[in-house]
Amino acid sequence: MTRLDDGTSGIGAASDTTTHASRRLLRVQSSPSRHRPLRRAAVGATAIGALLLAACSGGTGTGSEAEGPVEGGTLVYASGDAEPTCLDPHVGGNYPQALVATQYLEQLTALDENREPVPWLAESWELAEDGLALDVTVRDDVTFTDGTPLTSEAVAANIAHLQDPETGSSTGYLALEKVEDVEEVDERTARIHLSEPDSALLENLAMPWLAIQSPAALERGMEENCAAPVGTGPFTVSEWNRQESIVLERNEEYTSPDPAAENTGPARLERIEWRFIPEAATRYSALASGEVHVIDNAQPDAISRAAEDDAIAHIDAPRPGASNRIELNAGQAPFDDDRVRTAFIRAAAVDEGIESLFFGTAERSYSALSSIERHVHADPAPFGTDLEEAAALLDEAGWTAGDDGVRTKDGERLTLRFPVSTNQSIPAEISLFEQIQAAVAEAGFDVQIQQLDLASWYEALAKNEYELVSAPYTRTGPDVLRVLYHSDGIEPAPSGYFANHAQLDDPQLDELLDEAARTEDETERGQLYRQAQEIILGGHYILPLYDQQNHFLHRAGLHGVRTLAVSTPTFVDAWLED
Amino acid sequence: MLGAVFVLWAAATITFFAVRAVPGDPAETIIGGPGSQAGEEALAAARAEYGLDLPLWEQYLRYLGGLLSGDLGTSYALRAPVTEVIGEQLPGTLALALTALLLGWALALLLVRQAARGGRVSRVLGTIMEVTAAALPHFWLGAVLILVFATTLGWLPSVSTPDLPGLILPALTLAIPLAGFLGQVMRESADDALASTFALSARARGESPAGLFWRHVLRHAVLPAASLSGWAFGTLISGAVIVETLFARPGLGRTLFLAVQGRDVPVVTGTVLVVALAYVLITFAGDLLEMLVDPRRRRV
Numbered sequence: 001m002t003r004l005d006d007g008t009s010g011i012g013a014a015s016d017t018t019t020h021a022s023r024r025l026l027r028v029q030s031s032p033s034r035h036r037p038l039r040r041a042a043v044g045a046t047a048i049g050a051l052l053l054a055a056c057s058g059g060t061g062t063g064s065e066a067e068g069p070v071e072g073g074t075l076v077y078a079s080g081d082a083e084p085t086c087l088d089p090h091v092g093g094n095y096p097q098a099l100v101a102t103q104y105l106e107q108l109t110a111l112d113e114n115r116e117p118v119p120w121l122a123e124s125w126e127l128a129e130d131g132l133a134l135d136v137t138v139r140d141d142v143t144f145t146d147g148t149p150l151t152s153e154a155v156a157a158n159i160a161h162l163q164d165p166e167t168g169s170s171t172g173y174l175a176l177e178k179v180e181d182v183e184e185v186d187e188r189t190a191r192i193h194l195s196e197p198d199s200a201l202l203e204n205l206a207m208p209w210l211a212i213q214s215p216a217a218l219e220r221g222m223e224e225n226c227a228a229p230v231g232t233g234p235f236t237v238s239e240w241n242r243q244e245s246i247v248l249e250r251n252e253e254y255t256s257p258d259p260a261a262e263n264t265g266p267a268r269l270e271r272i273e274w275r276f277i278p279e280a281a282t283r284y285s286a287l288a289s290g291e292v293h294v295i296d297n298a299q300p301d302a303i304s305r306a307a308e309d310d311a312i313a314h315i316d317a318p319r320p321g322a323s324n325r326i327e328l329n330a331g332q333a334p335f336d337d338d339r340v341r342t343a344f345i346r347a348a349a350v351d352e353g354i355e356s357l358f359f360g361t362a363e364r365s366y367s368a369l370s371s372i373e374r375h376v377h378a379d380p381a382p383f384g385t386d387l388e389e390a391a392a393l394l395d396e397a398g399w400t401a402g403d404d405g406v407r408t409k410d411g412e413r414l415t416l417r418f419p420v421s422t423n424q425s426i427p428a429e430i431s432l433f434e435q436i437q438a439a440v441a442e443a444g445f446d447v448q449i450q451q452l453d454l455a456s457w458y459e460a461l462a463k464n465e466y467e468l469v470s471a472p473y474t475r476t477g478p479d480v481l482r483v484l485y486h487s488d489g490i491e492p493a494p495s496g497y498f499a500n501h502a503q504l505d506d507p508q509l510d511e512l513l514d515e516a517a518r519t520e521d522e523t524e525r526g527q528l529y530r531q532a533q534e535i536i537l538g539g540h541y542i543l544p545l546y547d548q549q550n551h552f553l554h555r556a557g558l559h560g561v562r563t564l565a566v567s568t569p570t571f572v573d574a575w576l577e578d
Numbered sequence: 579m580l581g582a583v584f585v586l587w588a589a590a591t592i593t594f595f596a597v598r599a600v601p602g603d604p605a606e607t608i609i610g611g612p613g614s615q616a617g618e619e620a621l622a623a624a625r626a627e628y629g630l631d632l633p634l635w636e637q638y639l640r641y642l643g644g645l646l647s648g649d650l651g652t653s654y655a656l657r658a659p660v661t662e663v664i665g666e667q668l669p670g671t672l673a674l675a676l677t678a679l680l681l682g683w684a685l686a687l688l689l690v691r692q693a694a695r696g697g698r699v700s701r702v703l704g705t706i707m708e709v710t711a712a713a714l715p716h717f718w719l720g721a722v723l724i725l726v727f728a729t730t731l732g733w734l735p736s737v738s739t740p741d742l743p744g745l746i747l748p749a750l751t752l753a754i755p756l757a758g759f760l761g762q763v764m765r766e767s768a769d770d771a772l773a774s775t776f777a778l779s780a781r782a783r784g785e786s787p788a789g790l791f792w793r794h795v796l797r798h799a800v801l802p803a804a805s806l807s808g809w810a811f812g813t814l815i816s817g818a819v820i821v822e823t824l825f826a827r828p829g830l831g832r833t834l835f836l837a838v839q840g841r842d843v844p845v846v847t848g849t850v851l852v853v854a855l856a857y858v859l860i861t862f863a864g865d866l867l868e869m870l871v872d873p874r875r876r877r878v
Contacts, residue, residue, distance in 0.1 A: 078737070
């Protein structure tokens with residue numbers, strides 16, 4: 001850390017020489033710092049997006065922390081995700097884009113600790129009686145970093161941009177499915193017209209993929225906007241050295257921190273250097289030696305090592321949306337038979353594997369939804385293991401034991417093709433799949449794991465050449481269940497993509513999910529989602545494993561890091577001890 | 579010369595067809611990566627823009643035509659001309675490969691010199707070191723170097739920086755196995771030279787052991803290694819794919835890795851072509867070096 005800080009702390013000190021010097025004096029007296037690793041404390045705590053994390057919530061109370069935030073400095077962030085090809089999260093819309101865009105773009109709504117939508121760039125909203133129009137009034141004191149004021153026109157322009165096929169938005173586009181058009185009622189109020197009531201809209205508007213950008217900047221065209229999107233965030237995109245780093249500079253005119261922020265004005269950090277370090281071991285080593293301050297995609301071994309290092313703190317921020325789960329393709333044999341699905345789940349012992357491969361960093365899930373979502377329903381009952389029951393069920397379904405241990409029926413072997421994306425499954429997860437493969441082999445299943453790159457993996461799904469699959473899906477709110485398990489999701493898009501990998505086709509479930517998506521009353525909505533989840537879990541269509549793992553490690557000298565709606569970190573409150 | 583052109587043409591043709599044989603729709607890469615929910619219209623527009631709707635042979639001819647005029651096409655993912663992408667990334671990789679090549683030579687010479695000077699024990703030790711070094715995989719070696727010099731000792735950065743300290747670990751990772759290999763090759767000729775009559779006569783004239791080595795034996799030792807430098811450079815480029823990813827160092831190797839993963843066909847073919855060109859040039863330079871070292875060659 002010293003190497004980088006030495007180069008930058010001078011800049012921060014220059015702005016505020018006297019106080020800075022006296023702080024430094026105090027800090028010397030108060031050392032040595034005694035940060036305690038907070039791994040356990042952080043687990044689950046981050047379910048609340050607004051919570052102050054790690055070092056801050058620990059309350060070990062070192063002198064430098066008690067003194068309050070330090071102004072200035074350059075934060076170095078090392079991302080293990082692929083470098084986005086476009087910095088505008090409207091285009092495409094994946095997690096790496098959301099991570100970096102959180103630093104320079106903001107949304108109309110935020111989610112509070114109960115995952116309830118609260119005002120952010122929108123000051124207030126009002127839903128029409130019939131639920132077919134939402135009047136959104138934006139704040140009057142916010143200006144984009146190119147000088148354009150935030151108005152209703154900006155809201156209209158952004159929704160139009162997301163809905164324009166030329167933009168190629170997938171995540172944002174899907175979230176605005178029911179939006180017909182946007183009317184500018186006055187300077188600050190935009191009326192969003194809907195084709196049918198949409199109880200997920202305000203939750204969806206909190207996602208970085210629906211961030212509000214300067215309408216003037218959007219007009220510059222795709223290429224320019226991809227290189228440097230213009231928003232209202234605490235930082236602005238200053239340089240992008242492809243394959244190396246993105247340099248973000250502080251927005252000195254910043255006025256719109258999210259509702260959970262402590263800070264009311266510009267960020268304390270002067271600059272963020274956003275680097276791409278694809279190799280997990282290198283990333284951790286760079287953090288341990290202090291070359292970088294924060295790393296994402298921290299792997300289980302690194303997290304457990306960091307727990308013994310007082311200089312490193314841990315943030316466990318599971319992603320919202322779906323849990324990580326294995327889906328059983330019920331659209332074709334052999335999993336079109338409930339007994340075979342049940343037998344698979346009875347044979348698939350996963351608890352010990354999760355415990356040992358993830359070093360205790362991942363908690364077993366019994367739900368289709370992320371544990372941080374509202375209306376999540378977890379039920380361990382359908383997922384008990386019992387090899388004898390598995391054998392009995394398979395016998396009953398007509399699958400008889402073969403010579404080599406693999407069961408057969410009418411000359412067909414009980415083979416399960418399991419395409420695994422090496423881009424989406426971390427090594428620990430792939431090892432877990434191998435353990436499951438070994439466990440279900442005892443019951444006579446022949447699981448064939450195929451490790452594939454992303455394009456081949458999508459191709460295997462598009463061709464319906466799979467019986468098992470594990471695919472992450474991040475989104476805000478329980479409406480993700482409709483995306484993943486409504487029978488509409490079996491129909492592939494022209495590119496071959498479809499989201500309902502379990503190929504769950506149940507009219508009763510469709511009805512529940514449609515109804516929930518139209519229901520504004522939160523209690524009623526919760527009941528509908530509960531019934532829907534009972535069908536999904538009880539039907540043995542999925543084997544939940546754990547939440548979508550999203551771990552950050554940072555230097556203990558970095559304070560005030562929080563995560564927002566989709567569990568991406570914000571540095572608006574953050575400051576660096578020097 | 580004709581041979582060089584043939585090598586380049588073959589490299590271009592093989593990669594052109596190889597990358598098209600893999601599954602996945604390139605139009606999806608253009609639109610936003612695999613799994614995109616792009617509509618049929620957007621996909622069709624992308625296909626037309628990049629000429630993917632044409633028959634394969636026509637695409638191939640257009641591609642060759644482009645090559646002749648120095649046009650390597652446009653990257654799907656980066657939406658920039660491939661020549662520009664490669665131009666940006668090439669210097670970093672060249673700096674890495676050349677530093678590694680120099681380091682590799684220096685280490686190999688040291689090894690051979692050490693073995694030539696010492697007795698039987700140091701000779702055996704030298705051989706063991708060379709064989710071990712030559713067999714070390716880049717990935718493992720790089721990780722160990724990071725662990726020792728960056729994490730434990732804190733002397734050097736683990737993430738490659740553009741300055742000299744940032745270049746040392748990645749270059750060493752490439753240089754050590756190379757040194758082992760070059761050392762093995764040089765040793766054999768060095769031993770022959772030391773046992774030869776001209777070495778004996780030099781010693782009889784009163785040449786010191788050091789002088790004997792540097793002035794007489796070295797020339798013979800260097801020859802086979804010099805002619806292998808073209809090959810060595812090639813292994814450095816392929817090693818760069820691993821080393822640049824490991825040390826998060828921008829360069830051609832990392833570009834190639836990302837392009838293969840992302841199915842960015844023009845970047846893959848362009849990079850392979852540039853590497854093939856580098857092979858040809860380096861082999862040529864190796865021949866020149868041989869002529870410099872070996873006067874017999876000059877007369878031919």
